[in-house]
Amino acid sequence: MRKHGLASMRSILISLFVFSSSGLTADRAPAPDSVSSGSTNRPSSDRSIPAIGRLGNGVRFAILPRHGNEPGVALLMRNEGGFIAEHRPGERGLAHLIEHVVFHSPTVGSPDDLDHFTRVGLQLTLPAPHVATTSWRESNYFLSSKTAQTGDLDSILALLREAASDLTFRPDSVDGQRTSVMQEMAAKKLGNEIYASYIAAVAPGSPNDVIDAQNSDDVPTASIDTIRGLYQRLYRPENMVIVVVGNVKVDETRALIEKRFRSWKRTQPSPRHAPFPMFERDRIRPISFSALPQGRRTALVAVVMPTPAPPSSRDRQARADIMDLLVTRAINDRLVALQPNSPRGKVGMFIENGEQGHRQIMLWDNYIGDQWELAVAGLRKTACDLATSGFTPKEWATAKRNLVADLEHRTAEMPKVANVDLAKDLSHALADGRYLIPADELLRYARATLLHMDARSGSRWWRQQWRNGVEHLRVEAPELAKVTSPVAAIRAAADRAVSARPARWPDRHIAIS
Template sequence: MRKFRQASMCFIAAPVFVLSSSGLAADRRPVAGGVSSEIADRPSADWGAPAMGRLENGVRFAILPRQGNEPGVAVLMRNEGGFIAEHRPGERGLAHLIEHVVFHSPTVGSPDDVDHFTRAGLQLTLPAPHVATTSWRESNYFLSSKTRQSADLDGILSLLREAASDLTFRADAVDGQRTSVMREMADKKLGNEIYADYIAAIAPGSPNDRIDAQNSDDVPTASIDTIRGLYRRLYRPENMMIVVVGNVRPGEVEKLIEKRFGDWKSIKPAHRQETFPMFQRNLIRPVSFSARPQGRRTALVTVVMSTPVPSSRRDQQARAEIMDLLTTRAINDRLATLQPGSPPGKVGMFIENGEQGQRQIMLWDNFAADQWKPAVTGLWKTTCDLANSGFTANEWAAAKHNLEADLKQRTINMPKTANVDLAKDLSHVLADGRDLIQPDELLSYARMMLPRISARDASNWWREQWGSGVEHLRVEDPDLARVQNPVSSIRAAAAEAVGTYTCKLS
């Protein structure tokens, strides 16, 4: 298996149909059954408390000790500043290119070795299908050591430090990776374009709308100076985070991080942190459609709102996550009941927080050919019923019972979670200003909270959430190319669904 294979973030061509676990629901008012902050003091069955801090030069770190059964330790380096930072002329796609060059570039200390990172890393790390990603807001590099020995961990940290500050960008090394990036993005072009069209409809002006879906416009022609200039601007101590997860002593690991990254100084004066554009609420239209010949067939009802600032209280973060998970389960169960016999993933609902720069709630129906009208009427009626009647006592009781069972299983599976996956989770919550809440801790919060949340409480919470966003109905179907006025036809299908209700498209 090839050990170092780059894999940039692919903009998905369809929604990721999973339960949200990020849970940044707004803290506007208490939900019945608040949870105790004392739970956070209980020791986890598998994870210790993460040790977090910042070096004097600005490098952040987080160290999560756990017993685990892995032979080594996971190390993640996260650099803030991805596609959205490519705002200067000639920079499109270069953050992704830099990610590739890291693995195939000489360094200051090894000026004649194009494969220095790979050659040195082979001695230290386990094989992995992917070791790097680039998204709109960061680049990540994640490795797992073969052993828990300090020397191996130190060697990996040394490699990452060289990647962060010592690349030479020799022309032949860069040119080889230009081809690799262009090939990778060409393979994802259709999916990227479908996703970009979707984001442009539901969240115009947000990062994934503003950035080019292909993200490779300038890769073939950008000069070495331009590439190196972006590298120096983005790869700076204040933009860097190191995360280590495994059977380690946090104090010893912190000393290793200080040893390798503590003397790193920015070449240029500190620059202003990039600000991410928010979606433009006033530009969201009530209805949109896509009739791409090679597109997907799906109907979607969404609301988009600003991502709430997470509470500083751990128990409030847990409460928000539990409410998201409960509601997602209840609505998924309702949708499945309305279409018995449908294959998994045909209908569903999910909540996404923050990754796109906004909080997004979506219900979908991946319909078959010639079935877009029933899909629209079904989804629109469901959202209208929820807004008017809310949840029934039976479906809310079932959601609570099943969520507790899910959290029990997640607790049982805690020891099986890979160190590198925990490192990714920890990097995200640290970047977002949240806490990493373990499954067993979340289960404890849920057991206190669930008995006190009635279906009426849940219905009120849902109406407040849904009403906080901008509602949008979208249909994607190649068959719409034969419809004379798709928007009017979609509106008519929605109107047919609601009867005497007041759920009208604006």
């Protein structure tokens, strides 16, 4: 048993920022399919639809029956409340510390067992590079059982319940993990700095801009009482979600969750949750740069807008997802065609509905050497061409064929997707009030709707998206440290790319007409 610093946040181009991870080796929005308190919806004939419910004390659960080749089942416990909840003096970094302590703390029922979680868990679960993460809004614990036997699942749920409510925070166990957390964060310092700089430019005022990326200043000195106080404030029934994915029966699994978690009492009134901060549109700068000597070399053009409201129906979400995938495929194909001899992954585009409270559409070029000006020019011209001329019928038809092929491949690969990965995806979907729509369902929807999506509809959609957001151009290049005015130099490179057009780069909001 040992801990690893391997879990990462969702990446932008490359792995940018890692909050936390622990190894076990050798209500933001209503859930779309949720039901009334104390009940559960019945299994659907479509086995991709999870059974979702809530116990009387507020603990939520989602059970996704799935036949596969795995010997066991994935179990995930998600506790809402991460770095954003550390708003009292002396609490910075303690949510991360608690996550580490879980694996090396005695419990009320095992007061002398320093490694209770790992000792019991090793006998029941498969090895994994990491089994816990902490972000700005939650801590996750995820395990894959060795078997699907009821007794094993019950034992793991009992272990998770102990982690949620019964830690003793013995001083020697806490002190050992202080060092581990500080070492982990020190190893991620450069990535944190790069990511924090980017978020400050593209999503100012959002959680990962408001919260210091390191967020561990109080870990070395916080008292046991302070740590325990945060634990008791965050680890509460109403903040907890249990997700089970695998070859299980819904009613039996629900009964196991009830057995272990329904006796968890609310000991005090629930604290009022402040709304999460959202990005401040008016503070987005049109151009930003990074000149860190150890940094990456990349140029990107992004348009940022608020995250869309949760979909009103599964059909609406599927339609939106298909359009996102189709546009992404079309633009990626164009970017690759413009640089046919470039290595795979040098250029690309993606759409992200991020945890920062913003939707981001990004085109990037991971240029080589000192070619940042060429990269800026290429991205700027591509963005302008898309916003003015849109897609050609030929490239749109190719994109539709390629999207169907992609979805067919993903559908064929579905049995190979690990239960624990599906559990993570399902937990995020529940937290965001969205549906978890699998590849085979998207494929069926694509085949039924792509016929009615022509190049003109795609171009209209793209212009609307681009004009509804704020455009941001960013360059990361160590060479910019030698440039007197990097922003002016980047602006000039972008202007040259569209010099034939009458409009120059505006000072703030960039809307291409």
